[in-house]
Amino acid sequence: xxxxxxxxxxxxxxxxxxxxxxxxxxxxxxxxxxxxxxxxxxxxxxxxxxxxxxxxxxxxxxxxxxxxxxxxxxxxxxxxxxxxxxxxxxxxxxxxxxxxxxxxxxxxxxxxxxxxxxxxxxxxxxxxxxxxxxxxxxxxxxxxxxxxxxxxxxxxxxxxxxxxxxxxxxxxxxxxxxxxxxxxxxxxxxxxxxxxxxxxxxxxxxxxx
Numbered sequence: 001x002x003x004x005x006x007x008x009x010x011x012x013x014x015x016x017x018x019x020x021x022x023x024x025x026x027x028x029x030x031x032x033x034x035x036x037x038x039x040x041x042x043x044x045x046x047x048x049x050x051x052x053x054x055x056x057x058x059x060x061x062x063x064x065x066x067x068x069x070x071x072x073x074x075x076x077x078x079x080x081x082x083x084x085x086x087x088x089x090x091x092x093x094x095x096x097x098x099x100x101x102x103x104x105x106x107x108x109x110x111x112x113x114x115x116x117x118x119x120x121x122x123x124x125x126x127x128x129x130x131x132x133x134x135x136x137x138x139x140x141x142x143x144x145x146x147x148x149x150x151x152x153x154x155x156x157x158x159x160x161x162x163x164x165x166x167x168x169x170x171x172x173x174x175x176x177x178x179x180x181x182x183x184x185x186x187x188x189x190x191x192x193x194x195x196x197x198x199x200x201x202x203x204x205x206x207x208x209x
Contacts, residue, residue, distance in 0.1 A: 036179030
């Protein structure tokens, strides 16, 4: 996923195995979703427990990979009664399926530094191939601890019924009819130790094959 550094950023991405692995920063990453409610308005929510790793060697998109997970119990729509229902056996069943996971199979470069991440999303015990449309990585920054940071965002649309998720019936005080299509928006903050002697760059990374 962090497949965007070869041309401009090769000086700051030495090709060493330890420097290929980026960690998703759970404190600055989130998975947000939007679903139609009663056919007239949208309900939004988020999962905060986003974690995982991204591997990119700075040279080849064919070697880029993403392995990420979300703690399903962190779902938050700002209404406790609704959140408790969503966590229950009737919907996400977080006790039996505590993790929503994504493992990429390939990364495809797009125009102007954008890219697509194709992989298997496993949710509620069901695995389906999905494609995430990702924005260009932000310029790299180095913090006081000499960790390298970058940021991207990605989005996708899912059909909840493809994953066996049924929320028909009363899930809030008014009794809700929920749309099938769920729009997912991800904020993904990446961090790794900066290699010794490496230089950071203020220039945006460039997507290359």
